[in-house]
Amino acid sequence: MTNTLIAPPRGFEISEFEARTEKLQARMAEQQIDAVFLTTEPEFRYFSGFKSQFWESPTRPWFLVVPASGKPIAVVPEIGAAGLHQTWIDDVRSWPSPRPEDDGISLLADTLAACATRHGRIGAMLGPETHLRMPAANFAALQDRLSQHVLVDVSLIIRELRSVKSEAEIAKIRFACEVTAAGFDYLLEHLRLGMTEREACKAMHLEMLRLGADACPYLISASGQGGYDNIIMGPTDRELGNGDVLIIDTGATFDGYFSDFDRNYAFGRGDALATRAYEAVYQSTEAGLSVAAPGRTTGEVWQAMWDVLEQAGALGNDVGRMGHGLGMQLTEWPSNVPDGNVVLKPGMILTLEPGMTFAPGKMMVHEENILITEEGCEMLHKRAWSELPVIS
CATH class of the missing domain: 3.90.230.10 (Creatinase/methionine aminopeptidase superfamily)
Incomplete structure (x- = not known):
């Protein structure tokens, strides 16, 4: 006899992404963090709902910015903009990647700086078992552009939420x-x-x-x-x-x-x-x-x-x-x-x-x-x- 299993529905209701984002923003408020930026597929997908096999390619970086309030902001290569517009995300900012001389770094820096005007604190996944999925030189350039801001680790917050x-x-x-x-x-x-x-x-x-x-x-x-x-x-x-x-x-x-x-x-x-x-x-x-x-x-x-x-x-x-x-x-x-x-x-x-x-x-x-x-x-x-x- 052939085994059959009934699969659950695919995807999530928008209310699920809203709840995930609000929980993160509540934790951000506790630590006076104005914005968080995410660069890796699980975290990007968790808050945006964007699911693509294109992550298998190491050529292009992808960024998601979670501000202190409101919906996340996608900062992505132009090739991914149409896909992001199919998610619950409204604000999608893009650039013509690959562009090694500035692969989204100035666009990401401007987005983060505009979000981080109250406390000047920006969160990123910087703890154990994490990575940033961008060239080291790009991260250094981002830090330089955001030198007036403090970069803090939010990996434990994200892990607790996702667990x-x-x-x-x-x-x-x-x-x-x-x-x-x-x-x-x-x-x-x-x-x-x-x-x-x-x-x-x-x-x-x-x-x-x-x-x-x-x-x-x-x-x-x-x-x-x-x-x-x-x-x-x-x-x-x-x-x-x-x-x-x-x-x-x-x-x-x-x-x-x-x-x-x-x-x-x-x-x-x-x-x-x-x-x-x-x-x-x-x-x-x-x-x-x-x-x-x-x-x-x-x-x-x-x-x-x-x-x-x-x-x-x-x-x-x-x-x-x-x-x-x-x-x-x-x-x-x-x-x-x-x-x-x-x-x-x-x-x-x-x-x-x-x-x-x-x-x-x-x-x-x-x-x-x-x-x-x-x-x-x-x-x-x-x-x-x-x-x-x-x-x-």
């Missing part, structure tokens, strides 16, 4: 998760000894597209005898044989929102150490699920998961965190880290990603996607198998 999802955002992420979970189930029925990692990943990729995913920009795998020691590469043309364990870690998208989780498969026989490690990461996830709730912290979630892994004999965890935020990007703020102090709120979407080195050179990682609710948390997709599946 709590609306019902419409949750529906898109849930669908992306359901598609991915169904893809893993499909693979469980179609994996065979002798297949290559690449063949396995391609089969899953095609199934997720068939089920309704827009794309699968992130799909990696690793395999090895009784485990694996590198989970960020691949897939490769390595054939899967007796005693191998395969992990596939993937993120599918729907309407610009990601899923991100993985599953593990054993081939021919279940290695005893790998089987025990699988049981440990499964129980570690259970511990994370029991703790993830409003008022708890990311550090508490990490500790609950690590306690289980440590008791199971984990030799270490080398990835630095055990889960993260999820949404318009594959990985978002916050991270589940030791002593993490980010307080969980209803509407946050996180991954639980316990991982352990269970033998020298061998790892086991498990990842699920959850929504923080008023009462605790809920899975956004079908839970992983409680036992390590064996492909014969």
